[in-house]
Amino acid sequence: xxxxxxxxxxxxxxxxxxxxxxxxxxxxxxxxxxxxxxxxxxxxxxxxxxxxxxxxxxxxxxxxxxxxxxxxxxxxxxxxxxxxxxxxxxxxxxxxxxxxxxxx
Amino acid sequence: xxxxxxxxxxxxxxxxxxxxxxxxxxxxxxxxxxxxxxxxxxxxxxxxxxxxxxxxxxxxxxxxxxxxxxxxxxxxxxxxxxxxxxxxxxxxxxxxxxxxxxxxxxxxxxxxxxxxxxxxxxxxxxxxxxxxxxxxxxxxx
Numbered sequence: 266x267x268x269x270x271x272x273x274x275x276x277x278x279x280x281x282x283x284x285x286x287x288x289x290x291x292x293x294x295x296x297x298x299x300x301x302x303x304x305x306x307x308x309x310x311x312x313x314x315x316x317x318x319x320x321x322x323x324x325x326x327x328x329x330x331x332x333x334x335x336x337x338x339x340x341x342x343x344x345x346x347x348x349x350x351x352x353x354x355x356x357x358x359x360x361x362x363x364x365x366x367x368x369x
Numbered sequence: 370x371x372x373x374x375x376x377x378x379x380x381x382x383x384x385x386x387x388x389x390x391x392x393x394x395x396x397x398x399x400x401x402x403x404x405x406x407x408x409x410x411x412x413x414x415x416x417x418x419x420x421x422x423x424x425x426x427x428x429x430x431x432x433x434x435x436x437x438x439x440x441x442x443x444x445x446x447x448x449x450x451x452x453x454x455x456x457x458x459x460x461x462x463x464x465x466x467x468x469x470x471x472x473x474x475x476x477x478x479x480x481x482x483x484x485x486x487x488x489x490x491x492x493x494x495x496x497x498x499x500x501x502x503x504x505x506x507x508x509x510x
Binding site for chain 2: 284287320321324328349353
């Protein structure tokens, strides 16, 4: 999908689709890892502002990118998080290393 | 009996059918007047069960997945049935963060989410024969 990825300085912003499930996470994982390998990326921001549905595949996506970034404390951020997405982030424990922000 | 209804759907274990499965279950559930949050919970639980069938039970091969929904008053039962490889150790599989496929970025949270979002989750599995995930949720509690 066009405009799914945005690079600002050394941070990668991933604009997530409306439904974040197993099918799209495979695709996002492949494309984002490609960018991370080619460019100098320090932080990844997951933008949930257009997302209405997510399952544990989305959690796997976040966990995998956190590992890929060397599990540094401030490497993963999330924005546009609604109450349902927040519930999933808390339940899965990933909120411990994901900084939730109001704006991109 | 009044206020009972049933639905059975059978579909191929293709990733694009995950969306179909959760939307069908959500549509079936609307007759119980659920809140938006209850619908979201149900969709996530069904998505987890179906994803498990595709990734683990059939390991990417295209076979059939069956979903059976039953409503009785405000109680909703959903069974997700596959005839795949089965689960050797069900209690291990249901532990949070346990996954046999970490390299594929599986979070190991599938059953944890099902248990968090449904009132009851039980799993029957036989190695080499398949798995049934039974889920129950009371709507409007």
